[in-house]
Amino acid sequence: MPQDNQEQADYWNDRAGNTWAQLQDRLDTLLKPLSEAGLRAANVQDGQRVLDVGCGCGDTSIALAAHGGIVQGVDISEPMLTQARSRSSEVEFILADAANFAPDQPYDLIFSRFGVMFFNDPTDAFRNLRSLLNADGRMVFVCWQPPSENPWMSVTGRAIAPYLPEAKTPLDPRAPGPFAFADADYVRTILSNSGFHNIQINAFTASLQVGEDTDQALALQTRVGPAARVMAELDGEAREQALAAARNALAAHQGHNGIHLDAAVWIVSATAS
Ligand SMILES: C[S@@+](CC[C@H](N)C(=O)[O-])C[C@H]1O[C@@H](n2cnc3c(N)ncnc32)[C@H](O)[C@@H]1O
Numbered sequence: 001m002p003q004d005n006q007e008q009a010d011y012w013n014d015r016a017g018n019t020w021a022q023l024q025d026r027l028d029t030l031l032k033p034l035s036e037a038g039l040r041a042a043n044v045q046d047g048q049r050v051l052d053v054g055c056g057c058g059d060t061s062i063a064l065a066a067h068g069g070i071v072q073g074v075d076i077s078e079p080m081l082t083q084a085r086s087r088s089s090e091v092e093f094i095l096a097d098a099a100n101f102a103p104d105q106p107y108d109l110i111f112s113r114f115g116v117m118f119f120n121d122p123t124d125a126f127r128n129l130r131s132l133l134n135a136d137g138r139m140v141f142v143c144w145q146p147p148s149e150n151p152w153m154s155v156t157g158r159a160i161a162p163y164l165p166e167a168k169t170p171l172d173p174r175a176p177g178p179f180a181f182a183d184a185d186y187v188r189t190i191l192s193n194s195g196f197h198n199i200q201i202n203a204f205t206a207s208l209q210v211g212e213d214t215d216q217a218l219a220l221q222t223r224v225g226p227a228a229r230v231m232a233e234l235d236g237e238a239r240e241q242a243l244a245a246a247r248n249a250l251a252a253h254q255g256h257n258g259i260h261l262d263a264a265v266w267i268v269s270a271t272a273s
Helices: 006-013 016-020 023-043 059-068 078-087 122-131 151-163 186-191 214-221 226-231 236-251
Strands: 048-052 070-075 092-095 107-113 133-144 197-211 257-270
Touching: 006 016, 006 078, 016 078, 016 226, 023 059, 023 107, 023 197, 023 257, 048 059, 059 070, 059 107, 070 078, 070 197, 070 236, 078 092, 078 122, 122 133, 122 186, 133 186, 151 214, 151 226, 151 236, 186 197, 197 214, 214 236, 214 257, 226 236
Parallel strands: 048 070, 048 107, 070 092, 107 133
Antiparallel strands: 133 257, 197 257
């Protein structure tokens, strides 16, 4: 039975996808140090067939094509793919769920920047991705380490937490979402159970400029990522207080050339056989 990722499709076709499309340029600049590390690990060669999974607005797909790849990007978000198509006609951007995607030709390389942590059944999804690779094909993706290692997101999250209603049930840290792959052992198990070999998971850290000042940083943090998701649940005085707390927390990190906060990712690579 095909995997059902409808909840994520609804999420990425609504406010989240539209916001990512509007902020594409800003987000690509923010994430650049992490993309570059992922692309270095991917080391795409001229003429290789490449699939960019959860390609979103297409930044890494376009970069892979610029390095000589023959690239297709697959995503479930129509607004993000519309933005991607407006940026490049060299890459083919396809609307499909990567967990069930069945192209007519295999790939030499599967790549993803933050697009593979949203599957309901990750092992089943990665089994499908592996089946799309040539026998000597490789996969390289970038995913987030835990929030504690990512102050660029968690500083705001911690500041607004006291203003949120208490969760009725404890949150599942492995539920589809940005931090679902924070535990490297869990990622290794998923990839091994889905048939991948030569699994390597390397830590990479960078300092990200989240804004030139608190206004810019807050504008971004309240629109994308986990903080945006919870801010949307607040209104009235609680929202105002949460915003003030987030502003104070970010202001504490103001430096002479903007607000810089640390980010930590896993750069994961594996082979099909
Ligand atoms: C955090 S965004 C990253 C987008 C892009 N890779 C980037 O770095 O700018 C996650 C992306 O994964 C996509 N996505 C989530 N679940 C997916 C699925 N099952 N199949 C394909 N794309 C999916 C979302 O629509 C979204 O574009």
